[in-house]
Amino acid sequence: xxxxxxxxxxxxxxxxxxxxxxxxxxxxxxxxxxxxxxxxxxxxxxxxxxxxxxxxxxxxxxxxxxxxxxxxxxxxxxxxxxxxxxxxxxxxxxxxxxxxxxxxxxxxxxxxxxxxxxxxxxxxxxxxxxxxxxxxxxxxxxxxxxxxxxxxxxxxxxxxxxxxxxxxxxxxxxxxxxxxxxxxxxxxxxxxxxxxxxxxxxxxxxxxxxxxxxxxxxxxxxxxxxxxxxxxxxxxxxxxxxxxxxxxxxxxxxxxxxxxxxxxxxxxxxxxxxxxxxxxxxxxxxxxxxxxxxxxxxxxxxxxxxxxxxxxxxxxxxxxxxxxxxxxxxxxxxxxxxxxxxxxxxxxxxxxxxxxxxxxxxxxxxxx
Amino acid sequence: xxxxxxxxxxxxxxxxxxxxxxxxxxxxxxxxxxxxxxxxxxxxxxxxxxxxxxxxxxxxxxxxxxxxxxxxxxxxxxxxxxxxxxxxxxxxxxxxxxxxxxxxxxxxxxxxxxxxxxxxxxxxxxxxxxxxxxxxxxxxxxxxxxxxxxxxxxxxxxxxxxxxxxxxxxxxxxxxxxxxxxxxxxxxxxxxxxxxxxxxxxxxxxxxxxxxxxxxxxxxxxxxxxxxxxxxxxxxxxxxxxxxxxxxxxxxxxxxxxxxxxxxxxxxxxxxxxxxxxxxxxxxxxxxxxxxxxxxxxxxxxxxxxxxxxxxxxxxxxxxxxxxxxxxxxxxxxxxxxxxxxxxxxxxxxxxxxxxxxxxxxxxxxxxxxxxxxxxxxxxxxxxxxxxxxxxxxxxxxxxxxxxxxxxxxxxxxxxxxx
Numbered sequence: 001x002x003x004x005x006x007x008x009x010x011x012x013x014x015x016x017x018x019x020x021x022x023x024x025x026x027x028x029x030x031x032x033x034x035x036x037x038x039x040x041x042x043x044x045x046x047x048x049x050x051x052x053x054x055x056x057x058x059x060x061x062x063x064x065x066x067x068x069x070x071x072x073x074x075x076x077x078x079x080x081x082x083x084x085x086x087x088x089x090x091x092x093x094x095x096x097x098x099x100x101x102x103x104x105x106x107x108x109x110x111x112x113x114x115x116x117x118x119x120x121x122x123x124x125x126x127x128x129x130x131x132x133x134x135x136x137x138x139x140x141x142x143x144x145x146x147x148x149x150x151x152x153x154x155x156x157x158x159x160x161x162x163x164x165x166x167x168x169x170x171x172x173x174x175x176x177x178x179x180x181x182x183x184x185x186x187x188x189x190x191x192x193x194x195x196x197x198x199x200x201x202x203x204x205x206x207x208x209x210x211x212x213x214x215x216x217x218x219x220x221x222x223x224x225x226x227x228x229x230x231x232x233x234x235x236x237x238x239x240x241x242x243x244x245x246x247x248x249x250x251x252x253x254x255x256x257x258x259x260x261x262x263x264x265x266x267x268x269x270x271x272x273x274x275x276x277x278x279x280x281x282x283x284x285x286x287x288x289x290x291x292x293x294x295x296x297x298x299x300x301x302x303x304x305x306x307x308x309x310x311x312x313x314x315x316x317x318x319x320x321x322x323x324x325x326x327x328x329x330x331x332x333x334x335x336x337x338x339x340x341x342x343x344x345x346x347x348x349x350x351x352x353x354x355x356x357x358x359x360x361x362x363x364x365x366x367x368x
Numbered sequence: 369x370x371x372x373x374x375x376x377x378x379x380x381x382x383x384x385x386x387x388x389x390x391x392x393x394x395x396x397x398x399x400x401x402x403x404x405x406x407x408x409x410x411x412x413x414x415x416x417x418x419x420x421x422x423x424x425x426x427x428x429x430x431x432x433x434x435x436x437x438x439x440x441x442x443x444x445x446x447x448x449x450x451x452x453x454x455x456x457x458x459x460x461x462x463x464x465x466x467x468x469x470x471x472x473x474x475x476x477x478x479x480x481x482x483x484x485x486x487x488x489x490x491x492x493x494x495x496x497x498x499x500x501x502x503x504x505x506x507x508x509x510x511x512x513x514x515x516x517x518x519x520x521x522x523x524x525x526x527x528x529x530x531x532x533x534x535x536x537x538x539x540x541x542x543x544x545x546x547x548x549x550x551x552x553x554x555x556x557x558x559x560x561x562x563x564x565x566x567x568x569x570x571x572x573x574x575x576x577x578x579x580x581x582x583x584x585x586x587x588x589x590x591x592x593x594x595x596x597x598x599x600x601x602x603x604x605x606x607x608x609x610x611x612x613x614x615x616x617x618x619x620x621x622x623x624x625x626x627x628x629x630x631x632x633x634x635x636x637x638x639x640x641x642x643x644x645x646x647x648x649x650x651x652x653x654x655x656x657x658x659x660x661x662x663x664x665x666x667x668x669x670x671x672x673x674x675x676x677x678x679x680x681x682x683x684x685x686x687x688x689x690x691x692x693x694x695x696x697x698x699x700x701x702x703x704x705x706x707x708x709x710x711x712x713x714x715x716x717x718x719x720x721x722x723x724x725x726x727x728x729x730x731x732x733x734x735x736x737x738x739x740x741x742x743x744x745x746x747x748x749x750x751x752x753x754x755x756x757x758x759x760x761x762x763x764x765x766x767x768x769x770x771x772x773x774x775x776x777x778x779x780x781x782x783x784x785x786x787x
Contacts, residue, residue, distance in 0.1 A: 052741070055734040055757075085491045089737040096741055098711050113488070119545030120512070126538040265514045288491035291498045318734065320455040321491035327450040329510070333558040 012139055013074050016079030016200075017063060019254040019286065020112045022276050024166050024263060025128055029135035031076060037199035037233035037255055038063040041316075044348040052093040053086065057319040059151040060086035066095060071105050077138035078103075079131060082111040082289035083254075084321070087231050096247055108134040114280045124277045134321045136165020150273065159272035163263060169204040172211040172273060177257060181249050181306045185216045189227070189248025192236035192256070197234065199261045221247035223362070226308035228299050228329060229315040229322045229342075230287075231255040237314060250306030252299045258284040266279055296328030303338060310362040315330035315344040325360045339365040371636045376600035378624040382607035385616070385625075390475055393422045397479045403558065404479060406462070406500065408493065410488035410696050410702045411511065412547055414574065418567035419554055421483070425610045429478060430461040434654040434761045436474040438465060444760065450760060451499075456492045458651065458761040463496055475526030483557075485509040485550070489770065490735055504576070509553055511546045512639055514539045516704035516711065523701075523711050524682040524718070527569065531686060531697035543696040549691075568691040570613030574698075577612060578685040580621035581605060585681035587628055588672065589722045593637035598648065598674045599657050605677045612684070621680075643785040645724055649675065649716060649742065650731030651760040662772060667779045673723050679706060681710045709741035715720070716742050717749045727783035728753045729775055731760060754778040 014031040014230050017024075026033040038059030053064055067078060067090070080091040088109075097103040110131050112124045149155060176195055179187045191214045222245035231253035232238065238248045252258050260283055267275040278360040285294040303311060311333055315322045326342060333340040341361040343354035387457065399402045405416050405423040416423045433442055442464035443453040449467065451460070462478070470477045484500035485508070486493050494510050501508030518536055520526060526534040551562050584605075606625045608617040641664070648671050653659055663669040683705050688694035704711055720728065728746050730753050732739040743753040758769035 052738075054732065054739055085737075088515055091517075091740075092708055092737050099710065109515055109517050111515045111517065111761050113514065115510070115512060115546075117545070117549070119549075120544050123514070123542040147701075148581070176729075205750055219482075289488075289494075292495050293498065320452070321495070323452040324492055324495040330450065350388055 011074050012076045012090045013072075014135060014138070015067060015071075015075055015078045016080075017067070017078070018083045018087035018110075019260050019283075020081030020083040020176075021079045021110045021131070021278065022128060022163045022306070023261070024159060024267075024276060025131055026079065027137055027165070028162040028272075029132055030139045030158075031135050033200075034080075036063050036066050037200075037231070040235045040331060041224065041233060041350055042236045042351055043332075051067075052096075053089040054320045055318045056086040056089055057163075057230065057316040059316060060090060062109075063233075064090050064093065068097065068103075071103075071178070074125075075105055077105050077134060078107040079134065080107065080109055082109055082253045083286065086319075094285075106134070106138055112280055114281065114285075114297055121274075121277050121281070124280060125273055128273050128276060156269055156272055160267050160269050163267040163272065163275070165204045166263045169207060169211075172297075173199060173262050174210050176214060179216060180247075181215075183307075184220050185218060186221060186224075186243050186247055186249060187214045187216050188238070189225075189251070189256075190238035190242055191215070193232060193235040193238055196256055196259060196261065200255075200259070217247070221245060221249075223247070223310060224249045224306070224308045225255075225359070225362075226299075226303045226306055226311045227251040227314065228311060228325075228342075230251065230319045230346075231258075232314075237351065237355055240352055241286055241312070242357070243358055246359060249303050250309055252284070252295070252302050254284075254286050257302065258286060258296065258298075282360070287325055290325075292325050292328045295325040296332050299325075299329050300332045300336065303333070303336075305364035309338065310365075312355070312358045312362070313340070313342040313344075314346060314351065314358070315342070316351070341365075371595070371631065371638060374603055376596055376627060376628050378620065379600040379604040381623070382604050382620055384681065385481075386607045386610075386619075387475065388602075389611075390424075390702050392478055394476065397422070404480040405483040406478075406491070406506075407483060407484075408459070410487050410489065410496070410513075410699055412550070412699050413610075414567060414570045414613045414695055414698075415551060415554065415562070416485075416689075417570050418562055418564075419558060419560075421554075421558070424478060424481075426462050426486070428606070428610050429465075430458050430761055431652070431654040432450075432474045433461055433465050434763070435657070437655060437763075438468065438472075438474055439655065439761060439763055441465070441468055447780035454762075456490070456496065456785060457759050457765075458733070459493055460496050460670045461761055463499055466560045471772045480505045482506065483554070487511045487513040489513045489701070503553070507557070509550055511550065512542060513703075514542060514700065515710040516701055519704075519708065521710075522714065523705055524715060525610050527683070527697070527705075528685040529687055531688075531694075535697060535701045536699050538699050540693065540696050543700045547692055547696055553739055564691065567695070571694055573615060573618050573692045574613045575685045575687060577608065577618045577621045578680065578683075580625050581617065581677060582681040582685075584621070584625045584628055585677050586722075587625065587632060588677070589724075590718075591628075591632045591637075592724070593640070593642040593672045594645065594672050595636045595638065597638045597661060598671045598676075602652060602674055602676045605680050609676075609680055626758035630681075639664040639668070639670050641668045642778065644726045644783050645670060645786055646783075647658050647671070647673040647716075647720055647723065647725045647728045649728055650736075652676070652731065653760050653766055655670070655761075655763045656766065656771075658751070659772060659775075663775060663779060666776070667783075668785070669727075669779055669783070673725065675706060675717060678719050707736045707738060709738035710745075712738055713742045713745035717745050717751075720746055720751050721749065724786065725780065726786050727751065729778070731771075732757045733759055752778075752782040754782070
């Protein structure tokens with residue numbers, strides 16, 4: 001087998017931005033999807049305040065900088081979901097860099113609207129077909145081999161197999177969720193986010209080992225927190241919240257419980273794409289695409305399911321969508337008597353103190 | 369011939385028409401309870417025109433609120449309602465203004481719309497229009513906004529006829545289907561079918577209007593000295609734009625062309641000492657329109673170009689036998705033309721070179737991607753650029769950005785006199 005950029009074709013990878021790139025499709029096409037979410041943003045970005053992306057949140061800046069740096073060996077392409085403005089801006093900027101010859105791998109957009117209608121389904125289907133061609137094309141650059149076409153029995157079998165493996169991953173994540181929300185000792189939220197991270201980057205079998213290996217605390221948490229607002233690319237924020245005995249038992253964002261990981265193993269072998277499209281349209285409403293009512297309703301549903309006794313919204317600077325959801329979230333949580341602390345406009349410099357002060361605010365409300 | 373203080377008749381007429389139209393229409397709406405719509409700028413207005421439902425454009429109304437210095441109050445109303453006052457101010461300002469006391473409201477205020485229609489642009493537009501839909505007598509309708517992919521070169525040459533190649537068939541199929549759904553949704557609520565002949569006529573008139581705007585744009589690009597101020601060309605173009613698809617709008621666009629042609633023939637100059645020709649990229653600063661004339665005396669600098677006439681020339685024409693398909697082609701990538709690289713960068717460079725631009729002031733808003741690529745392309749073409757990051761509708765933001773001072777520094781330091 002030939003090699004691209006010094007990488008090994010045995011483990012070709014597609015770097016993925018956003019939550020709307022169907023992992024099953026990438027894996028069936030022969031590559032490993034590896035999520036790039038802006039991990040480490042909280043440690044401070046070297047990116048300028050307003051760079052090629054314009055005004056986007058710091059995690060998106062870090063994700064973009066990660067993708068601009070020399071691409072690691074084995075990476076054959078970058079697939080980006082149009083599921084938020086920041087992801088879309090990353091695509092537009094990377095496409096320009098690719099046009100200029102400043103990006104060594106091809107970049108591809110997966111544009112999947114969320115309104116459930118026949119025309120949307122047809123459009124998303126064309127997007128998934130294009131993603132398949134993109135990954136197969138990128139793989140072809142590696143192997144020089146023939147490309148399987150969607151609809152071939154070989155491709156259908158690969159899709160069914162990938163869906164089955166993804167379903168095993170989903171089952172492991174379901175079990176983890178149950179261990180997070182159990183009465184008594186629970187798995188920490190920061191450990192859960194690490195497990196989600198593993199699920200979004202590793203081969204399913206390897207990720208399942210990490211997920212099942214998450215260990216519960218040896219005592220019940222002092223407080224059960226639910227986190228909303230921006231997503232959290234890594235466990236740093238949760239570790240701060242959990243440093244005093246509280247545990248994050250759930251969240252509604254896409255790098256946690258709300259992400260598209262796992263999935264349905266009931267893929268129709270005659271039309272696997274239709275199954276994936278249906279799965280996409282049934283996904284958890286996320287802040288950038290959901291209505292205010294949908295997001296707040298989802299928050300409440302998950303808060304109750306997790307048995308949380310307090311909710312914290314941590315919202316990064318320039319992450320606008322969660323700001324608009326607060327009005328309904330606050331109303332519903334107040335009606336349910338669940339304390340709610342909000343910290344917005346967070347940067348790498350301010351998030352830590354903000355997270356701790358939010359936790360203290362909940363404690364003060366308890367005493368009051 | 370010098371016309372430094374002389375207002376363009378077309379601009380005065382357009383503004384007067386709009387005031388009268390607004391007063392009469394809103395009075396009728398209030399008295400009769402007939403339907404009336406609030407539309408986002410990139411929604412398919414022509415459908416409402418063909419239905420005979422009057423509409424107001426969200427961003428136009430925001431510009432009126434800002435120009436009447438009610439923007440801060442409108443943003444404060446959002447904050448009081450538990451909503452952010454520093455996110456998408458231009459799109460959200462009208463929503464905030466709706467809860468201000470009617471007394472003192474610009475132009476007597478806006479009645480509660482029957483329909484609020486928008487595309488799902490960005491992360492927030494759909495939430496703003498969801499909130500409009502919660503008002504007691506308003507229903508909202510949302511269309512998808514797909515991304516700019518593909519982006520073949522020179523979109524302005526493709527979009528009038530070859531829009532399938534420009535935007536891609538799949539994107540057009542989706543928006544066409546959604547416009548059909550919007551039509552059915554309106555038919556159900558209005559109790560009458562859409563007259564598709566009227567829609568086709570509206571598209572035809574819109575194209576005719578764009579053709580006049582193209583002639584006007586080309587005339588100004590070639591004219592030396594500049595015969596019209598952007599503060600005049602903006603209302604003279606944009607008021608008819610919001611009446612696009614009507615005979616009045618075509619006549620207004622033609623009148624604008626003829627008036628400017630007369631000025632060019634007479635050698636008219638808005639500033640006889642013109643020495644530097646400037647381009648303003650970005651939305652207008654409605655709360656300080658004097659800004660655009662503030663650099664003539666000291667620097668001989670005139671603002672030759674704003675996007676409003678240029679996009680009216682290049683961005684709207686769509687010729688095709690199926691009016692719904694053509695309408696989808698008009699809006700499926702409208703914003704992409706202005707903001708998504710490489711399309712945006714290619715277009716601004718083309719316009720700058722055609723207009724003999726010596727310097728560019730680039731107002732960059734939070735919601736516009738790719739500004740760096742626009743600025744880089746212009747600089748590479750030999751045109752110096754000043755980037756200012758501010759929100760055009762939020763006076764707090766433009767004040768903090770020190771816009772006039774920075775333009776003056778830019779002119780001193782980077783913009784040479786025209787050769």
